[in-house]
Amino acid sequence: MIKLSNVSKEYPKRGFALRDVSFQIQKGEFAFLMGHSGSGKSTTLRLIHMADRPTSGEVRVTGYSSDKMPDREIWKVRRRVGCVFQDFRLLPGRSAQENVSFALEVTGAPRKTIQPRAQRLLSQVGLAPKAGALVHEISGGEQQRVAVARALANDPFVLLADEPTGNLDDRATRGIVELFWDLNARGMAVLMATHDLELVRRYPNARVLELDQGRLVFDSNPT
């Protein structure tokens, strides 16, 4: 489903962020992507989301290859890959429901389906009661749930999460990761970047990948 083959990424002046990284994520897998700050976690996720292209090697996402994908077709990848971040990246001044509806609207969902679908997504992340609340008036954990609901708008097969709990306290962190496991139980693959070792230890069923200075140095479950 996701396949990185000998992927390197070099930033001009900064040198290599990734060196010769290869791994695959299968349908329905749950994996943590670990590593110190600057080890290349975000870069890896950006390459999978095709926000950037590898300097060498190939990233494949479902049928799409980083080698052959023209810029104007990248939206196709984006609809198959959901994304959440440490800083949520919600639209301020709008309600939870409006943030989710926005994603549906701009990806061409039929008008009549938008409202009910946004509501369903919000109840899926356990936020139905706060659907009408403005996003800056709810807690960080709740904001991250809105972001997850938004990421699910186009029914992706995988959720990429870049330190999604970095801004959250312990309780909220556990809530978000539990939500990921819920989604995973319903067939969604999850790839979550984190440097929180304690958190990772709590979920021994998950696969663990570790990056160090741009190299993949550990894979608990190589395929």
Add this chain to the structure above:
Amino acid sequence: MYSIREALSAFKRAPLLTGLSAAMVGLALYVVGLFGLAAFNLGLALTSIEERVEVVVYLRDDVRQSEIDLALAELADIPDVARVRYVSKRDALERAQQDLPEFSELFGGADVNPLPQSLEVELRPGSRTREGVERVAADAGKYPFVEDVRYGQEWVDKLFTLRRIGAVSALVLGAAFFAVAALIIGTALRIAIFARRDEIYVMRLVGATNGFIRRPFLFEGAMAGMLGGIMAWLATWATYRGVYAFLFAVAWIPGVWVALGLAAGIAFGVLASGLAIRRYLREV
């Protein structure tokens, strides 16, 4: 739906800038519109002048009637010629007395008639050009009994030159205004993109197509272009009314030209914002 709503909200957010874009497009189209008005009326004038283009062949007094008949027949046979009319000395005098009352005061009592007899050669519509006139004039000038050949072609030439000068200056001035309009539309667009950068980011994140992201901005360009077109239309109309009322009678340009002008404004707005967005959307 989304696009139109967004374009309208962009207008509400920065009405001054959208207004300025529209005004610049309007100014550019106004210049073109003024030229259109002038060109259209010059064209009308040219046509009516051309209808009156004819070659007048003045004959010596001592020419024989048989020679006149021959010239009449031969000139009428030239392909450029529609009709040849003979004007006798008496006809010429009568006409002059009718047209110019002072003339009869001067010559009314005299026995001598100073006016020459002539042949008035009327040209076919396709031949009322400089070349056509010169061909006929040259042929007519070959007869030994011809005193002089006259034609009013200089006038037509002058009008044509005037129209060409007008076209060039309108083109240069119009192009300059269009360039400024494109710059302002580009700036307006950059500000609109900046104001909506969060939304654009999220649109990209969740997989909106480039076309979808671009559309509201193109709508905005189209709106500015259309507003500009309407402004130019009104300004040209006001100028037309003003000239008509205070200077001289002119005709309003054909409706198709107005429609073309509006369409050009819209097309320009879309094109200018399309180009600008290409440059800036990558940086968001």
